[in-house]
Amino acid sequence: MKEPELLSVADFLYVLWKRKVHALAVFVFVILCAFVYLSVAKKTYRLSGSIYVGRFQTDLLEEGEFVAQKLQDYSFIKKALDTNGVELDIPIHRFQKDVEAHVLNEVRKIEDVGIVLLTVEYKDPVKCYEIFKALTDQLIREHQFLTDDALNVLRSMERFFKVNEDQLMESINRDEAFASQNLRGPEQGQAWPSHVLARYTISEKREFLKQIIQDRHYLKLEGEAATKSFNTRLSAEPEIPDEHIKPRRAVVLVTAAGAGAVLGALLALLAELIETQIKPRYHAAKRRAEAR
Incomplete structure (x- = not known):
């Protein structure tokens, strides 16, 4: 049985660059949510x-x-x-x-x-x-x-x-x-x-x-x-x-930036995992089922 390969830092950065659109979209979305919260939250x-x-x-x-x-x-x-x-x-x-x-x-x-x-x-x-x-x-x-x-x-x-x-x-x-x-x-x-x-x-x-x-x-x-x-x-x-x-504007924005970066990275990794691991296995299983 082949042992699973660990994701190196270079692989992680490659995935983030490859899926930068996903990561950036999540980051911007979280920042926008923070601004909305600052505008409507009771002071x-x-x-x-x-x-x-x-x-x-x-x-x-x-x-x-x-x-x-x-x-x-x-x-x-x-x-x-x-x-x-x-x-x-x-x-x-x-x-x-x-x-x-x-x-x-x-x-x-x-x-x-x-x-x-x-x-x-x-x-x-x-x-x-x-x-x-x-x-x-x-x-x-x-x-x-x-x-x-x-x-x-x-x-x-x-x-x-x-x-x-x-x-x-x-x-x-x-x-x-x-x-x-x-x-x-x-x-x-x-x-x-x-x-x-x-x-x-x-x-x-x-x-x-x-x-x-x-x-x-x-x-x-x-x-x-x-x-x-x-x-x-x-x-x-x-x-x-x-x-x-x-709410403190600086604290909210810094927290939102950190949360957006983490969530964006997780979404990029998830998208890469689906594209490289889950979809190929799904299609392979489907072809085996059709061959039978």
């Missing part, structure tokens, strides 16, 4: 931006990891889109996978520096921008509420201490006026215990007033420090993306 746009998590005094309003998780949470996305009146063409649970957020800690690897990178992908560039703005605006609003609440607590405590301070000052003034008018020294016939008790009471109230003033001053400093805090903000104002990221 995907991407918008990314860094978010600086706000601080109240020296503390982050929320940890960066928590902010990143919140931005990808279904309920938060839905609330943000509903609040800003943004309607999607697909269900939110399907769009959810196109929202990515993670913490950036290049400066300090251990400590949370509160920088979150948010990336949104969508089929429409304007809608992509609107979604990004809706998510970031919602986050900024929520963090502003946290800052306002903390400031209100400080201010209410400061007012509380101020009221107590005023009331205690009035009480001390009344006690001193009463003591100066009604309490006399021993040389005037007044008993010592009453005189000492009155002065002791006034002294205690003054000590308490001093503590209240110190506490109120501390709260005032806290409030002034809070005014130097900052709310959550974007590193830069986002813009509508003008270039799509999918």
Whole structure:
């Protein structure tokens, strides 16, 4: 039995040259299909931006990891889109996978520096921008509420201490006026215990007033420090993306060229195999059958 001969490189190149019309036709066809795909395929746009998590005094309003998780949470996305009146063409649970957020800690690897990178992908560039703005605006609003609440607590405590301070000052003034008018020294016939008790009471109230003033001053400093805090903000104002990221023209064309070359070579080899192997055997078998 004759062993089958292996196809050498020279034979392969000869076949390709011989059947170049077939190979070229397949190659051109695949390239044309790639251009058709690029013209009709829905384009995907991407918008990314860094978010600086706000601080109240020296503390982050929320940890960066928590902010990143919140931005990808279904309920938060839905609330943000509903609040800003943004309607999607697909269900939110399907769009959810196109929202990515993670913490950036290049400066300090251990400590949370509160920088979150948010990336949104969508089929429409304007809608992509609107979604990004809706998510970031919602986050900024929520963090502003946290800052306002903390400031209100400080201010209410400061007012509380101020009221107590005023009331205690009035009480001390009344006690001193009463003591100066009604309490006399021993040389005037007044008993010592009453005189000492009155002065002791006034002294205690003054000590308490001093503590209240110190506490109120501390709260005032806290409030002034809070005014130097900052709310959550974007590193830069986002813009509508003008270039799509999918499908990538170069990637599609390179892939199509490679696929067209492989398919063209396979078709050329198949055509050669049919012409040199299958057809002769078929005709030989047919002639033997007719001879019988």
